[in-house]
Amino acid sequence: MTAQSTDIATYNFAYLDEQTKRMIRRAILKGIAIPGYQVPFASREMPMPYGWGTGGVQVTASIIGPDDVLKVIDQGADDTTNAVSIRAFFKKVANVAVTTETAKATIIQTRHRIPEHPLTAGQVLVYQVPIPEPLRFLEPRETETRKMHALEEYGLMHVKLYEDIAKHGRIATTYAYPVKVEGRYVMDPSPTPKFDNPKMHRSPALQLFGAGREKRIYAVPPFTDVVSLDFEDHPFEIQTFDQPCALCGAENVYLDEVILDDHGGHMFVCSDTDYCEKRREEGHRGHLAPETDLASEKLEPAQ
Amino acid sequence: MDIAAQSIEGGFADPVFNAQTVFRAVMEAMARPGSVQLLPTLARPPAPLSPTAGAVALALCDNDTPLWLDPALHASAAVISWLGFHTGAPLANTPADAHFAFVATPAEMMALDGFSQGTQDYPDRSTTLILQVGDLASGPPLLLEGPGIETSATIAPARMPRHFIEQWKQNAKRFPRGVDIILAAADGIACLPRTTRIKTMEA
Numbered sequence: 110m111t112a113q114s115t116d117i118a119t120y121n122f123a124y125l126d127e128q129t130k131r132m133i134r135r136a137i138l139k140g141i142a143i144p145g146y147q148v149p150f151a152s153r154e155m156p157m158p159y160g161w162g163t164g165g166v167q168v169t170a171s172i173i174g175p176d177d178v179l180k181v182i183d184q185g186a187d188d189t190t191n192a193v194s195i196r197a198f199f200k201k202v203a204n205v206a207v208t209t210e211t212a213k214a215t216i217i218q219t220r221h222r223i224p225e226h227p228l229t230a231g232q233v234l235v236y237q238v239p240i241p242e243p244l245r246f247l248e249p250r251e252t253e254t255r256k257m258h259a260l261e262e263y264g265l266m267h268v269k270l271y272e273d274i275a276k277h278g279r280i281a282t283t284y285a286y287p288v289k290v291e292g293r294y295v296m297d298p299s300p301t302p303k304f305d306n307p308k309m310h311r312s313p314a315l316q317l318f319g320a321g322r323e324k325r326i327y328a329v330p331p332f333t334d335v336v337s338l339d340f341e342d343h344p345f346e347i348q349t350f351d352q353p354c355a356l357c358g359a360e361n362v363y364l365d366e367v368i369l370d371d372h373g374g375h376m377f378v379c380s381d382t383d384y385c386e387k388r389r390e391e392g393h394r395g396h397l398a399p400e401t402d403l404a405s406e407k408l409e410p411a412q
Numbered sequence: 413m414d415i416a417a418q419s420i421e422g423g424f425a426d427p428v429f430n431a432q433t434v435f436r437a438v439m440e441a442m443a444r445p446g447s448v449q450l451l452p453t454l455a456r457p458p459a460p461l462s463p464t465a466g467a468v469a470l471a472l473c474d475n476d477t478p479l480w481l482d483p484a485l486h487a488s489a490a491v492i493s494w495l496g497f498h499t500g501a502p503l504a505n506t507p508a509d510a511h512f513a514f515v516a517t518p519a520e521m522m523a524l525d526g527f528s529q530g531t532q533d534y535p536d537r538s539t540t541l542i543l544q545v546g547d548l549a550s551g552p553p554l555l556l557e558g559p560g561i562e563t564s565a566t567i568a569p570a571r572m573p574r575h576f577i578e579q580w581k582q583n584a585k586r587f588p589r590g591v592d593i594i595l596a597a598a599d600g601i602a603c604l605p606r607t608t609r610i611k612t613m614e615a
Contacts, residue, residue, distance in 0.1 A: 121428065122429070127431065131431070135472055137439060138438065138472075139592075141560075142592045142607065143535050149536075171435075172436065256533065258533075259532040260532075291559050330605075331443060333559040
């Protein structure tokens, strides 16, 4: 499209100015060098509201180049509002190739899921983080939480998990489940379901986290230990589902509940839309899958 | 060529995309210590600043980042004015004030603990060292372990600082404080973040 190549001249490549990119790039390098430590950075206002991924967008804008292929997911889906608008944003300001296929992407910006398809070396997963400080709900003062990280004083977090057990008989935290990175920093994995925590452990992909409103960047390098906090007698467990995906029949994946009618009808489907589509293309069928040929009705990827 | 002309020429031909190329190479190298990221020659700074180290300076340094230059670089008025013109970065008064330190002759450099180590509260406020090494294959091999490395990795940078393995051990003991190192060779870069452990090859 010729219109796009003229549009892009009105912005710097990838929207941010070069000084901002350098500042964010320096923060990313420090984050990689100190896994799990939240590096403060001078977050900019972005042309989208806080809560829509301004941190992730700034990280992506600072690392992306013309050869990158970008995938954006929102709760595992490529076709929801947040994912579509961020993908459109980068198409407009950086003119990069976009995809919905996990395996083809070099940068995957995510809001609260890790794709089911295993990530590979060379891929970068960029998380949008609302509240980067795992201790924030236990201790509201930044001065105190900073000291707790400095002194590696994480007893409070274990007390919180213990109180869960005392109250509910199990650790009731199901998302944003705290992890310890490389045996040192306790880190918020962003509000991903705890189902995804094991995928962070020694992942071959580089994981970057950006929190725009809270002005923090942190990182987990590839092949880094990421251990979910637990107790010997209450080991960490991920969610399990007692039925497979209703559309593609996948097991051991994270499922969303979809309400079908107002009589209590519901179905469980893969939260990762790309994974589900790929499986259906390969001929896998769940018990509620339509019998029609998926290839013929497949829609163009949303712009 | 007079100093004024030398300091103006030799910057990135395409500042936006060249800076992105260099940064991605540094990011990959930092995320995978021991891996060598190849870089084309993108900057032509005056000697003794090497093209690779110069490219890293252009990609990462600006008026927010005081620089420290080792005596070999500091002696060159052309290098100082080139960095000043292209990055706008001020020179740090002491190594401990520097965000980035450029070292042309690592074998003669001061101890790593003379640079800013960051604080326990803010370990990111430390100096990143850019060492100009001859190459990454002909020196004594270093066996590396740590985050970013699947099992182990080896690089063999030539002309490293004296007692480097011992100094690096002490750097690791200060974790989360400590310095990070970018090794700039003629055709590429490798990184040693503070988390990387050098395994001594003893029988």
